[in-house]
Amino acid sequence: MNPFTYSSVTAVEDAVRDNASHEGAAYIGGGTNLLDLMKENVARPTHLVGLNKLPLTAIEPTPEGGLRLGALATNADTAWNEEVKRRYPLLNQAILAGASPQLRNMATNGGNLMQRTRCYYFYDTATPCNKREPGSGCSAIGGFNRIHAILGTSEQCIATHPSDMCVALAALAATVRVSGPSGERTIPFEDFHRLPGNTPERDNNLEPGELITGLDLPAKGFEKNFSYLKLRDRNSYAFALVSVAAALELDGNTITDARLALGGVAHKPWRDQEAENLLKGQPATPETFARAAAKVVEGAQGYGSNNFKIELARRAIVRALKQAAEGSQHASDVFLNSNP
């Protein structure tokens, strides 16, 4: 790691001010992604603003009937929170499908949104990478790209966003609350992460120095019919090759509302509202699910080693929707994930 100074802050305003007053500063939450990247010399902050004493660990109801998740609440405390388990079991499932118990005890909700891609070339400073060094080229295109994106890619970058939690947050239509040098604002989850386009160095739309303070979940939690299906090389402690967050609202066998978001396939958690619209008002049948799945992968493009993801995603969507319709998943039922 490169040398840096460290300060610990206890108020949001101090965090923002301390960050702004140090050139090359970065916030640190749990450190599970940032320290890893610093050890690899991919991230080289000269000053760290330690957030773990900020009073942002609460998980509490919002005036609108939803739930606010503090940015500094750990992924573990969030997943196992009673209200999250009862009202947003999809989020409980997605968080528990990620990383390990130790990492989830450290990882914060803010840091989870901000974690960077696991593209091997991004991590390897000896290779060109537009995300790490804009203009240097993309080693994954034409290289090893088994874990890479099939949707929303650009000629500059085909990396994926690796988070599981964020896939559920996209499906649940959360709102990101931020505080920065020019005040507070909220960002709808879908507008938070970006597609690579010509600026793959930017993962999201946070402005320099802005701090995530919390996440608001809307009242509707799809607690009856949901599924987080994660497919990966081993059954635990591995990133998703493809994951699907599916949530349905049913009236008898008719779908009255639907949410569908994918992980492991794009530079951002990939919510497809057109596919959701194909589900709404339709009977919850394999045919309906297949139509929605076909819509999602319609424009998908493989890059060689990741071609398999297109068919994998299509089938995973159908299976996740079926599980959601059956109501066969329960909060913290993590072992059902990869079983049909």
Next chain:
Amino acid sequence: MLHPSTSSAAGAAGVAAPPPTGTVRLTINGQQHTLQIAPWTTLLDALREYVHLTGTKKGCDHGQCGACTVLVNGKRINSCLSLAVMHEDHDITTIEGLGSQSTLHPLQQAFIDHDAFQCGYCTPGQICSAQGLINEGRAHTEEEIKEHMSGNLCRCGAYAGILNAVKEVVDAKSNEVKR
């Protein structure tokens, strides 16, 4: 807080000197330690290199193996992906704090009884992780224990023994509670 030194020692060539070391106070296994360390010292390196508690192991140094697992306020974490300075007000427990050579911790005894290791390199992390699992109180069945222990790899493949050892202590705990 790390206090910057008063001397400004910028190098003659205009290269800034690395920021100075600072004082970090850690409570480890119930004992206070005052360390002079640089802010980039991980909790793992602080434990091993500065407090000389070498029971905690460095496997991957990247959060991928669990060998460095310790308990912070009773919760298991990977000490390799955390800075020592982030833990000033916390209670840290390492394998040295769980048992001693004369009085083994029930998990240590169970690991011996069930042949739950070969080289032993992953064992301190496995045991701290298992203690964290027990503190959490969420894993009871074999399937649950497997999933909740998945953050600890064993290159010798002693998984079957590890599972049996942890299961035995988990079962004993739940019987205790019932009685």
